[in-house]
Amino acid sequence: MTDRRNDPPPSDPNDRTPARVRYAYDRVLGDDPAPASGFFAGEDAPYRRADYPDVDRPPSRRRRWLRWIMRGLGVGIILLVLAIVWLAITAPLSRSLEPPAPPSITITDADGNPIARRGAIVGARVDASKLPKHVTDAFVAIEDRRFYSHWGVDPRGIARALFHNATSDERSQGASTITQQLAKNAFLDSDRTIGRKLREVLIAFWLEARLSKNDILSRYLSNVYFGDNVYGLTAAAQHYFGRTPDRLNVGQAAMLAGLVKAPSRLAPTGNLAGARARQAVVVGAMEEAGFITHAQADSVQPQRVLPIRRDALPTGTYFADWVLPEAREAAGEGVEGFGGDATVRTTLDRRMQRIAERVVKTAGLRQAQMALVAMHPDGRVVAMVGGKDYKLSTFNRATQARRQPGSAFKLFVYLAALRSGMTPDSMVDDSPLDWAGWKPRNDDGRYLGPINLRRAFARSCNVCAARLTQQVGVRSVIKAARDLGISTPIPSEATISLGTSTVSLLELTAAYAAIADGRYPVHPRGIAESRTKGWLEQFTGRPSTIPGDVEDGMKALLDSSLNRGTGVEAALSVPAWGKTGTTQDGRDALFVGWSKDLVVGVWVGNDDNTPNPGLHGGGIPARLWRSFMAQALNVQTRASAQAAAAAASDDTEAEGDDGDAGLNINGALDGLGINLNIGRDGISIGPRETRGDDRGDRRDGAPPPSRDERRPDEEQ
Numbered sequence: 199m200t201d202r203r204n205d206p207p208p209s210d211p212n213d214r215t216p217a218r219v220r221y222a223y224d225r226v227l228g229d230d231p232a233p234a235s236g237f238f239a240g241e242d243a244p245y246r247r248a249d250y251p252d253v254d255r256p257p258s259r260r261r262r263w264l265r266w267i268m269r270g271l272g273v274g275i276i277l278l279v280l281a282i283v284w285l286a287i288t289a290p291l292s293r294s295l296e297p298p299a300p301p302s303i304t305i306t307d308a309d310g311n312p313i314a315r316r317g318a319i320v321g322a323r324v325d326a327s328k329l330p331k332h333v334t335d336a337f338v339a340i341e342d343r344r345f346y347s348h349w350g351v352d353p354r355g356i357a358r359a360l361f362h363n364a365t366s367d368e369r370s371q372g373a374s375t376i377t378q379q380l381a382k383n384a385f386l387d388s389d390r391t392i393g394r395k396l397r398e399v400l401i402a403f404w405l406e407a408r409l410s411k412n413d414i415l416s417r418y419l420s421n422v423y424f425g426d427n428v429y430g431l432t433a434a435a436q437h438y439f440g441r442t443p444d445r446l447n448v449g450q451a452a453m454l455a456g457l458v459k460a461p462s463r464l465a466p467t468g469n470l471a472g473a474r475a476r477q478a479v480v481v482g483a484m485e486e487a488g489f490i491t492h493a494q495a496d497s498v499q500p501q502r503v504l505p506i507r508r509d510a511l512p513t514g515t516y517f518a519d520w521v522l523p524e525a526r527e528a529a530g531e532g533v534e535g536f537g538g539d540a541t542v543r544t545t546l547d548r549r550m551q552r553i554a555e556r557v558v559k560t561a562g563l564r565q566a567q568m569a570l571v572a573m574h575p576d577g578r579v580v581a582m583v584g585g586k587d588y589k590l591s592t593f594n595r596a597t598q599a600r601r602q603p604g605s606a607f608k609l610f611v612y613l614a615a616l617r618s619g620m621t622p623d624s625m626v627d628d629s630p631l632d633w634a635g636w637k638p639r640n641d642d643g644r645y646l647g648p649i650n651l652r653r654a655f656a657r658s659c660n661v662c663a664a665r666l667t668q669q670v671g672v673r674s675v676i677k678a679a680r681d682l683g684i685s686t687p688i689p690s691e692a693t694i695s696l697g698t699s700t701v702s703l704l705e706l707t708a709a710y711a712a713i714a715d716g717r718y719p720v721h722p723r724g725i726a727e728s729r730t731k732g733w734l735e736q737f738t739g740r741p742s743t744i745p746g747d748v749e750d751g752m753k754a755l756l757d758s759s760l761n762r763g764t765g766v767e768a769a770l771s772v773p774a775w776g777k778t779g780t781t782q783d784g785r786d787a788l789f790v791g792w793s794k795d796l797v798v799g800v801w802v803g804n805d806d807n808t809p810n811p812g813l814h815g816g817g818i819p820a821r822l823w824r825s826f827m828a829q830a831l832n833v834q835t836r837a838s839a840q841a842a843a844a845a846a847s848d849d850t851e852a853e854g855d856d857g858d859a860g861l862n863i864n865g866a867l868d869g870l871g872i873n874l875n876i877g878r879d880g881i882s883i884g885p886r887e888t889r890g891d892d893r894g895d896r897r898d899g900a901p902p903p904s905r906d907e908r909r910p911d912e913e914q
Contacts, residue, residue: 313515345377517544773793
């Protein structure tokens, strides 16, 4: 191989090949590579600097280190800028001024009387510089003794905690500073991960760089948790001792500072002994830190706290749980910031609510549950009971449960029929029907042939409802339900005419309220002042008026049901309208109706949807509805009015539900199946007479239907 080490430089002036490239090429071709010390290593070096003037001297080791240091500083500056931008976006200082939990909302009834309070008790902000020194010293002594000397993170505290946790079997110690606790409370969650801890440290440095020590301590004391759903020193001092923070003595300040470690476990209202023991620890820490003398520490006595008030507002009721989201929206800006306790007036009528609770309590139900909703025709809910006992079950069966309405759903079938041009006097054929393999039947097994809609509705005739659905179309029935506010899924099939789709009692009651009001839909609401609608809602959300003939026709049908049909047990001494509903085996029994300006729905059933033999909408639900309405409207039931009239005049013959002589009190003996009549001619006892479908609409919407009611494709 040719030795080119001593070749002169290329004479071609156009040769722009860098000297380093030529040198590398020469080393590959040459037998003796250049010395490791560089290109030009002494007089004997094969390459001369004069031959390669464009070759730089190799950098020294110092220059190489300096170059890497500058690169590292550049990367660090870039990362710092990114971190500052990230903190400015994700951890704005204003967030440390926000309450750590939603402030409480006090819910009042329609008259302004408080009925429930929901949310945390958040006190007003405090200024640490204006508090007594022993108050701030108590927190600094037990939480962060070197608070005024570190930069957000305490290395000595971290080392102490690591040593303790590695050498002791006792409870592990933490090393979070007050600044870190503020960072965690204001910006982070409680996850115990390394990533969260690193963010906490970074935010702590950020807070230390932007805020003074007094600002950090003030914000910390303003939002730290003290147990009993109480946040902030102001709220805690008032809650436990009934005073403001500036009036706390050493013992009280020490007890509050001691709660921060485990507020839920040490809250003195539930664990006074534990709170006092922790108080002693804090007093000892204050003495050890030199904040108080030994004599002052010995003079501190165990503190007393205020007892829990027995008349304290409940944190929840069925109505309060339902109205809370609407109340928070109505409160708006009133719940923002510290001390932002908002008061929201609702539509609840306390008198009617007490009546509803009393009716449920005296209903005599065993394992069965019950729900009741009362509202005005415009949708203002005045009473709500979602179960027999809120303390045992907070599940609201009036708003959350979705159950089959049974014959109460026939409201929409007959509404669709009247919309199509029929009247209450139009005829419908009450004879056996086979609709694509589905054969609905009347519960009493009787078929009356051609009858008018008024009588079919009063008897709650299943075949007539199915035949009307066949005539007007399933879609028309679904549209009627949607127009009146039913939002739950409704299958497009014939069986919906018997109430096989599920609804909530609240929506079903609102649908009946639409008939009472003559406009639809009626939106149930619990806030006294309705929210201001946007321009789009004003154009698209306007209620529609029910045509006069359709409204009159529906009221005539509902009147016949309550006064001469399945709902006679609910009859009052004043005009009333309503409808029963029962599903197969008495799984669900309902009565929904109205009188004057009050619309009420009642549901009875089991939570597990098991049968209740003998339960039907014309029985217990109708009587509970009647009892509530009589007390709420201050009117008499029909039986009571008839009894009073009979007592006033011996010559006046009391008129029964169907005009029969005698005072019918068979309602008291329903369970025995006996019809007892007391009249002028004496007492007559006989088997209980079925009024149309009085007990019989219980099979009209069952899950699942009996075999002979199923369509061929439904049989298993």
